Amino acid sequence: MANEDCPSATDGAIAIVDFAGFIDGSQRKAVADGMLASFKNTGFVYLLNYGLSQAEVDNMFDWSKKFFGLPEEAKQLAPHPPSGTHHRGYSAPGREKVYQLKDGEDEVGALQAAHRFTSDFKESFESGREGMPGMENIWLPESMLPGFREACLNFFSRCHQIQLTILRALATGLGLTEDYFTPYHLGPDNQLRLLHYPSVSAKSLHSGEATRISAHTDFCTMTLLFQDSVGGLEVEDPTCPGKFNPAPPVPGAVVVNAGDFLMRWSNDTIRSTVHRVRAPPSAAGSDGMIPPRYSIPYVRGLPLHGSTSGADISCILSSARQISIPSSNVFPAHGPKDVPSAMNLSLRVNML
Numbered sequence: 001m002a003n004e005d006c007p008s009a010t011d012g013a014i015a016i017v018d019f020a021g022f023i024d025g026s027q028r029k030a031v032a033d034g035m036l037a038s039f040k041n042t043g044f045v046y047l048l049n050y051g052l053s054q055a056e057v058d059n060m061f062d063w064s065k066k067f068f069g070l071p072e073e074a075k076q077l078a079p080h081p082p083s084g085t086h087h088r089g090y091s092a093p094g095r096e097k098v099y100q101l102k103d104g105e106d107e108v109g110a111l112q113a114a115h116r117f118t119s120d121f122k123e124s125f126e127s128g129r130e131g132m133p134g135m136e137n138i139w140l141p142e143s144m145l146p147g148f149r150e151a152c153l154n155f156f157s158r159c160h161q162i163q164l165t166i167l168r169a170l171a172t173g174l175g176l177t178e179d180y181f182t183p184y185h186l187g188p189d190n191q192l193r194l195l196h197y198p199s200v201s202a203k204s205l206h207s208g209e210a211t212r213i214s215a216h217t218d219f220c221t222m223t224l225l226f227q228d229s230v231g232g233l234e235v236e237d238p239t240c241p242g243k244f245n246p247a248p249p250v251p252g253a254v255v256v257n258a259g260d261f262l263m264r265w266s267n268d269t270i271r272s273t274v275h276r277v278r279a280p281p282s283a284a285g286s287d288g289m290i291p292p293r294y295s296i297p298y299v300r301g302l303p304l305h306g307s308t309s310g311a312d313i314s315c316i317l318s319s320a321r322q323i324s325i326p327s328s329n330v331f332p333a334h335g336p337k338d339v340p341s342a343m344n345l346s347l348r349v350n351m352l
């Protein structure tokens with residue numbers, strides 16, 4: 001649908017790609033091309049038949065609901081550390097604030113600006129692979145929610161395998177050897193986030209007094225995003241900055257969005273698109289309340305250390321702008337001037 005400010009604006013529809021043909025080998029190239037085209041157009045794709053059954057996804061949502069349904073003092077037995085770099089454990093509502101750095105803004109300015117923003121009205125629990133130095137998991141005592149830890153670890157490892165398959169499809173679409181991305185993604189720098197956005201009044205979401213998650217890009221290779229049926233995810237229109245289109249839940253599909261690393265890697269041909277969570281269209285009940293939303297992002301980054309560290313990220317697509325970034329500049333708030341624009345940084349600030 002065009003609008004007056006952006007005559008070229010689209011309805012932002014995100015392609016739905018049946019991934020079965022890649023997994024069973026019957027249509028590898030066609031599926032890979034379809035997925036890549038969607039990453040280039042919108043930065044997002046819905047994948048059907050991607051390798052997890054609905055029962056497995058529903059089971060993880062059930063565990064998430066059980067966890068967030070515990071009393072606050074119980075959840076606080078697995079507290080997210082104050083450090084902004086140890087992304088594990090439980091963060092209470094209002095604790096985390098997602099803020100997107102503006103062009104040219106340094107981290108100090110961004111932190112000051114972020115503190116003036118409304119905190120995200122959500123609670124989260126983050127976990128990853130066991131035994132990662134500096135990123136140890138923070139679990140509840142097992143007796144408080146028996147089976148929760150095992151469920152998180154199983155789901156995490158299923159997502160890890162699925163994401164490696166998606167990266168193979170991506171390499172196929174880009175005309176690279178199928179395992180091009182694999183060695184960069186065997187490391188442990190990835191994260192399973194359970195998110196719960198409590199019920200909130202439609203009025204406070206519309207007025208900006210409360211926000212679910214504010215506009216940001218993901219600082220990673222890609223995210224698998226499982227969402228429940230409530231809705232509210234919005235993606236910025238590729239042709240009309242500032243215009244957001246709904247990315248409603250599609251039964252049976254996982255949402256996959258490209259992150260900043262993939263945008264950088266592909267020399268900006270794949271988009272790392274700004275997205276946010278607001279009130280879903282016409283979801284308020286007669287009491288004016290928006291129902292709670294649960295979502296599960298599995299965030300796939302790069303190992304920050306080791307032989308295939310982030311220092312190796314250089315554009316893989318031929319272009320006059322092709323460069324390598326020295327390791328000290330891999331994760332700057334904003335890179336040197338000739339670095340493609342993908343190195344946006346979204347801050348996840350933990351408020352104390």
Ligand SMILES: O=C(O)CCC(=O)C(=O)O
Pocket residue numbers: 193195213218225227233275276277295296297
């Ligand atoms: O809850 C959602 O659907 C969005 C979560 C998200 O964008 C994120 O955690 O980066």
Ligand SMILES: [Fe+2]
Pocket residue numbers: 216217218275
């Ligand atoms: Fe995100």
